Amino acid sequence: EPEVTQTPSHQVTQMGQEVILRCVPISNHLYFYWYRQILGQKVEFLVSFYNNEISEKSEIFDDQFSVERPDGSNFTLKIRSTKLEDSAMYFCASPQGIRTEAFFGQGTRLTVV
Amino acid sequence: QKEVEQDPGPLSVPEGAIVSLNCTYSNSAFQYFMWYRQYSRKGPELLMYTYSSGNKEDGRFTAQVDKSSKYISLFIRDSQPSDSATYLCAMGGGGADGLTFGKGTHLIIQP
Numbered sequence: 001e002p003e004v005t006q007t008p009s010h011q012v013t014q015m016g017q018e019v020i021l022r023c024v025p026i027s028n029h030l031y032f033y034w035y036r037q038i039l040g041q042k043v044e045f046l047v048s049f050y051n052n053e054i055s056e057k058s059e060i061f062d063d064q065f066s067v068e069r070p071d072g073s074n075f076t077l078k079i080r081s082t083k084l085e086d087s088a089m090y091f092c093a094s095p096q097g098i099r100t101e102a103f104f105g106q107g108t109r110l111t112v113v
Numbered sequence: 114q115k116e117v118e119q120d121p122g123p124l125s126v127p128e129g130a131i132v133s134l135n136c137t138y139s140n141s142a143f144q145y146f147m148w149y150r151q152y153s154r155k156g157p158e159l160l161m162y163t164y165s166s167g168n169k170e171d172g173r174f175t176a177q178v179d180k181s182s183k184y185i186s187l188f189i190r191d192s193q194p195s196d197s198a199t200y201l202c203a204m205g206g207g208g209a210d211g212l213t214f215g216k217g218t219h220l221i222i223q224p
Contacts, residue, residue: 006156033211043157043201045211055209091156093212101147102203102212104156 002026004094006105013112016081021108023075023092032075033093033102034067036060043091049075082112116140119202119215127223132189136202136215139183143204143213146178148187151199151217160200161187192222 005024013019025032034046048055049067064080079086089109095102119136126132134148145164149157161176163169163185169176177186185204189196199219203212 004156031209035211042216043203043212043214045213048209048211050209056211058211089154101159101162103159104149106156107154109154 002094002103004092004103004105006090006092006108008108009106010109011111013082013110015084015112019079019082019110021077021079021090021092021110023077023094023105024073025075025092025094026096026103027073029094029096031055031095032067032069033095034077035091035093035104036088037091037107038085038088046077079110082110084112086110087112117202117204117213117215120218121216123219123221125221125223126192128192128194130192130222132187132192132196132220132222134187134189134200134202134218134220136185136204137183138185138204138213140206140213141180141183142206145205146176146185147203147205147212148174148176149201149203151201153199157201157203194222194224196220197222 007022032049037043047057047061066078068076089107091107092105093102117138148161151157163176166178166180173190175188199217201217202215205212
């Protein structure tokens with residue numbers, strides 16, 4: 001199965017600090033997504049990214065969030081000023097197109113203290 | 114409003130049984146459907162992808178979609194203890210607005 005790689009696997013940060021979560025999507029895929037899963041809750045869509053710009057974003061994805069593709073392979077999610085309620089698993093997903101199979105990374109567990 | 118309903122379980126069955134997992138949805142804009150398996154604190158692992166109504170089989174897994182009833186199912190034959198996990202249904206529409214997930218069913222296969 002194609003592999004999506006996420007780093008770090010676990011990050012602990014203090015409230016108010018900035019964090020950057022990293023993803024290496026599948027190399028020939030065109031769309032990149034970030035999802036969030038708060039412990040015990042549903043996986044929730046945050047944002048989709050295509051052709052170096054945001055395609056869609058959910059109401060969760062407010063001004064404290066941003067996404068970038070700083071080079072040809074990495075894809076990042078930045079949370080500018082973390083809050084306690086940002087504690088969750090964050091998943092990067094890489095489908096080939098907008099209606100195809102979506103492969104998920106193993107996630108970054110973010111703990112805000 | 115997009116909504117996907119899935120019984121969270123737990124669903125406990127003996128080894129070798131046929132397992133049936135289901136989701137219902139309300140938004141007729143959903144066009145494609147996936148089933149994922151998730152272990153605790155891990156990423157969702159894609160099991161099945163279907164685009165149209167009907168059945169799709171892959172090994173011990175069969176995915177079934179009934180768009181007229183807005184109902185999807187995943188069947189697991191000859192269930193094994195290693196199948197114990199949380200099973201997530203997910204579905205998407207025609208745009209780039211990502212998948213909408215069910216809450217997941219926690220499945221336990223008893224040896």
